[in-house]
Amino acid sequence: MNILVLIKQVPDTEATIKPGAEQKSIAEAGVKFVINPYDEYALEEALRLKEAQGGGKIKVVTVGPERAKQALRSAAELGVDEVLLLKTDTASLDGLAIAQVLSESVAKESFDLILMGKEAIDDGNMQVGPMLAELLDIPCLNVITKLTLSGRQVTAEREGDSGVEVLETSLPAVVTCQKGLNEPRYPSIRGKMAAMKMVIAEQTVTVSGDRAVVTGLQVPSARSGGKIVGEGAAAVPELIKLLHDEAKVI
Amino acid sequence: MSTILAVTEIKDKNIRKAGLEVVAQARQVADATGGQVSALVISGPEVDVNPAQLGAYGADEVLVASDAKLTAYHSDYYKQVVLAALQKTAASVVLFPATSLGKDLAPRVAAAAKAVLVSDCTALSWKEDGLAADKPLYAGKVVAQLKLQGDVQMASLRPGVFNAQLLRAGQNAAVANLDLPAFSSKVTLKEIRKKDSCKMDVSDADIIVTGGRGMRSAEGFALLEELAGLLNGAVGATRAVVDVGWRPHDEQVGQTGKVVSPSLYFMCGASGSIQHWAGMSGSKCIVAINKDANAPILQRADYSIVGDVFEVLPVLTEEVRKLRG
Ligand SMILES: Cc1cc2nc3c(=O)[nH]c(=O)nc-3n(C[C@H](O)[C@H](O)[C@H](O)COP(=O)(O)OP(=O)(O)OC[C@H]3O[C@@H](n4cnc5c(N)ncnc54)[C@H](O)[C@@H]3O)c2cc1C
Ligand SMILES: Nc1ncnc2c1ncn2[C@@H]1O[C@H](COP(=O)(O)O)[C@@H](O)[C@H]1O
Numbered sequence: 001m002n003i004l005v006l007i008k009q010v011p012d013t014e015a016t017i018k019p020g021a022e023q024k025s026i027a028e029a030g031v032k033f034v035i036n037p038y039d040e041y042a043l044e045e046a047l048r049l050k051e052a053q054g055g056g057k058i059k060v061v062t063v064g065p066e067r068a069k070q071a072l073r074s075a076a077e078l079g080v081d082e083v084l085l086l087k088t089d090t091a092s093l094d095g096l097a098i099a100q101v102l103s104e105s106v107a108k109e110s111f112d113l114i115l116m117g118k119e120a121i122d123d124g125n126m127q128v129g130p131m132l133a134e135l136l137d138i139p140c141l142n143v144i145t146k147l148t149l150s151g152r153q154v155t156a157e158r159e160g161d162s163g164v165e166v167l168e169t170s171l172p173a174v175v176t177c178q179k180g181l182n183e184p185r186y187p188s189i190r191g192k193m194a195a196m197k198m199v200i201a202e203q204t205v206t207v208s209g210d211r212a213v214v215t216g217l218q219v220p221s222a223r224s225g226g227k228i229v230g231e232g233a234a235a236v237p238e239l240i241k242l243l244h245d246e247a248k249v250i
Numbered sequence: 251m252s253t254i255l256a257v258t259e260i261k262d263k264n265i266r267k268a269g270l271e272v273v274a275q276a277r278q279v280a281d282a283t284g285g286q287v288s289a290l291v292i293s294g295p296e297v298d299v300n301p302a303q304l305g306a307y308g309a310d311e312v313l314v315a316s317d318a319k320l321t322a323y324h325s326d327y328y329k330q331v332v333l334a335a336l337q338k339t340a341a342s343v344v345l346f347p348a349t350s351l352g353k354d355l356a357p358r359v360a361a362a363a364k365a366v367l368v369s370d371c372t373a374l375s376w377k378e379d380g381l382a383a384d385k386p387l388y389a390g391k392v393v394a395q396l397k398l399q400g401d402v403q404m405a406s407l408r409p410g411v412f413n414a415q416l417l418r419a420g421q422n423a424a425v426a427n428l429d430l431p432a433f434s435s436k437v438t439l440k441e442i443r444k445k446d447s448c449k450m451d452v453s454d455a456d457i458i459v460t461g462g463r464g465m466r467s468a469e470g471f472a473l474l475e476e477l478a479g480l481l482n483g484a485v486g487a488t489r490a491v492v493d494v495g496w497r498p499h500d501e502q503v504g505q506t507g508k509v510v511s512p513s514l515y516f517m518c519g520a521s522g523s524i525q526h527w528a529g530m531s532g533s534k535c536i537v538a539i540n541k542d543a544n545a546p547i548l549q550r551a552d553y554s555i556v557g558d559v560f561e562v563l564p565v566l567t568e569e570v571r572k573l574r575g
Contacts, residue, residue: 013505013525017391026392037506093385093396094366095357121505122388125369127357130325134361139436142325142354145499155440159500160323161261161350161451163444169437179506180499211366216395220386223531226549232557233565239537240569242553247535249457249514250481250573 001056003046004106005080006116006128007039009064009071013121019217025091026217035071038117040184041177043075045147046115048182057081059111063101063207065089069200076195077187083198086205094212095127101205102128103135111172112152118143118176129176139169145180252285255341256309257332259351260293267454268347270307270414272407275374276345277308277417282376286310288339289423292331294321305423306416313338313428322442323351326435329358334431336363341402343381345374348406349453356406365402370509372411372532381405389505389528409453410511411532445500450484452501457483457514460503460530461491464519464540464559468496473563474518480570486510486530488520504529519559522547539563 011017012032020027035043043060050056058080062068065088072083086105092098106114114133119126133140141147145164146157152171157164158178187195229235229242243250256276258269276287289309291301293316301312315331332355336344344359346352348370360367372393373384381398383405398405452458459478461471471485478485487497489504503510505528515533520526522538522545530536531550538551541558548554555562 011388013389015388017388019392026388093368093387093394095369096361096364096366099361123369124387124389125357126353127360127367127369130354130357131361134358140325140358141437143350160442161453161500162322163442165322165442166440167437168440211399212368213397213399214394215382215397217387218393218395220390220393220531223536223550223552226554227552228548228554228556230555232555233561235555235557236562236565236569239553239555239566240573243514243535243537244573247514247552249535250570 001049001053001112002110003049003056003058004111004114005039005042005046005058005060005075006102006114007043007060007062007071007075008036008117008120009033009062009068010036010120010122019219023217024214033067033070035074036117036120038119038121038177038179041179041181042115042117043078043080044182044184045177046080047078047185049113049149059084061086061102061106063088063098063205072200073195076198077191078185079191079194082201084201084203086203088205088207090207090209092207092209092212093123093125093214094209095125096131097208097211098128099131099135101207102132105203105205107136113171114174116174116176118178129174133174138172138174140174140176141167141169142176143178144175145178147175147181252283253339253341254280254283254285254287255335255339255344256287256289257344257346257352257355258289258291259347259349260291260297260299261454263296263298265291265299265304266347266349267414268349268409271409271412272345272347273304273307273309274415274417275407275412279343279374279376279381285342288313288335288341290315290332290335290428292320292328294318301425302422305421306419307414308417309423312423312425314425315428315430317430319433322439324435324439325354325358326437327433328355329362330431330433331428332359333362335428338428344402344404346404346406348408352406356404360404363402365404366398366400367404367406368396368398369406370408371405372408374405374407389525390531408509408511452484452486452503452508452510455484456512457481458486458503458510458512459483459516459518460486460488460520461518462488462520463490465491465496471496473559473567477516477563477567477570480567480574488523488526517547517551518563520547521545522550
């Protein structure tokens with residue numbers, strides 16, 4: 001089975017984020033970049049499927065700048081077969097622009113399964129998975145917490161608003177991964193050694209950035225918070241009074 | 251005259267508040283473009299909705315797509331309905347609620363229509379020739395201002411941020427049945443394992459009572475359920491308590507959970523981590539109860555009580571009970 005895993009390099013959730021000089025993108029100095037946490041579930045699922053089937057190929061692709069090679073290197077340490085950087089310096093918030101680049105580059109090869117995260121934690125878009133599936137005209141099982149393959153048949157579970165939905169389709173398909181799907185592994189020493197020798201293939205691409213243009217970037221005003229009402233149960237009547245009379249929320 | 255298409259969502263046979271917010275915001279945009287608002291209601295045959303009443307929120311026209319195939323959400327069927335409505339109205343703007351349904355549906359519709367989509371906006375207006383939107387990035391650490399371009403532009407709106415205003419109280423909208431598209435899909439919805447249906451979802455709640463590791467056990471959350479019940483609110487959870495299995499994942503608020511903006515948010519025995527804050531910092535009023543005077547949440551909450559949740563909560567619940575009479 002041929003599996004494509006799409007990953008994005010994003011700032012670590014703990015990173016301090018500040019707008020850069022032009023207020024159009026963030027200042028990257030000192031920011032630690034990692035693989036988008038949801039994409040780690042996609043990588044893990046790919047590795048498990050390959051292990052269960054005792055064969056197949058895993059290719060990992062990212063669209064991003066030069067620094068995104070580090071994310072590919074981290075993926076390589078887990079034991080994937082091929083990694084590719086689709087290189088661009090345009091960081092577009094337009095998910096369709098990313099999906100278009102991906103569909104053009106992957107449409108040439110045939111994959112049985114495309115695994116990705118449900119959401120990139122930097123833009124929080126939740127767009128690229130379903131959009132890519134739409135462009136490739138294959139089904140997208142979105143925000144999945146359980147995946148079972150039997151031959152070309154795929155069964156998946158997602159947590160919908162009214163309960164757990166069980167969905168069924170057949171390959172090829174796009175599956176976007178949600179927390180709960182699996183527990184991502186850490187790389188082994190052997191994996192790290194092997195990754196050092198792996199060639200990171202590279203291809204320059206053009207991402208259109210003009211459908212959604214960033215005109216400004218601001219730090220939201222800090223809450224003027226911090227009123228300690230009191231200590232222990234004795235403070236409750238005062239709190240109730242404040243919520244009722246001052247904040248008018250109860 | 252251009253049309254703004256407002257996609258609503260049915261939950262428990264009624265239009266979800268997030269859907270009303272979309273209609274009211276579509277009205278604001280239409281007033282700026284001189285266009286009209288078509289609201290779309292997609293549902294199974296059994297609902298308690300009078301579509302004409304969406305006129306009060308600003309809809310000029312309501313398109314109803316009702317079919318047994320649409321009772322449960324199905325990505326492809328719903329997509330086909332929105333595309334049919336888009337074709338019928340020739341809308342230049344399509345707005346969705348950024349609920350879990352809207353977040354799944356919007357990108358599929360946008361890709362099929364080759365339209366730009368901005369997800370999870372917190373402000374939206376019309377400037378010259380396109381939508382201008384505010385969109386939180388990096389879990390809300392910064393907010394980007396975006397300007398969209400294209401013949402058709404789409405946006406999903408973060409629930410609870412926009413007002414579901416009765417802009418035209420008492421006014422009815424014209425109601426028309428949408429000609430249903432031919433439904434087709436490669437995906438079958440085999441079953442839905444229903445969860446407790448009386449439980450309110452955190453995304454719909456106006457008051458949320460969240461507990462963290464300080465609640466000590468799954469049983470400890472009974473205190474929060476009682477308070478939430480009295481306030482007609484929902485129970486929320488931090489990831490720490492979801493990870494240990496005290497609460498289900500659908501209650502998790504935060505960067506990797508749900509993003510909520512209620513009027514009142516209680517944090518009980520939760521530290522206020524940056525990832526949790528990312529999901530609830532838009533709450534109008536935040537109350538923290540924490541026994542550690544140095545917990546980060548106490549610096550940021552509007553009102554805090556330093557104390558043990560097991561002492562404070564029972565008293566708080568009693569006082570609320572008195573107030574609610
Ligand atoms: C990639 C990533 C994503 C994440 N996403 C999320 C997310 O979406 N949502 C989320 O919530 N977290 C998320 N986290 C986890 C987050 O970092 C914190 O670990 C978590 O929010 C802490 O939960 P907590 O406040 O319940 O626990 P703790 O941080 O352990 O806090 C417990 C608090 O309870 C107080 N306390 C203890 N006993 C009592 C008592 N008897 N009375 C009063 N107070 C008491 C303590 O003083 C303490 O402040 C994420 C982490 C990572 C790395
Ligand atoms: N630049 C990118 N390169 C590769 N994959 C991406 C990129 N952006 C997003 N993705 C994939 O699409 C998922 C959803 O991203 P988004 O729509 O941006 O929230 C991510 O979890 C990734 O798997």
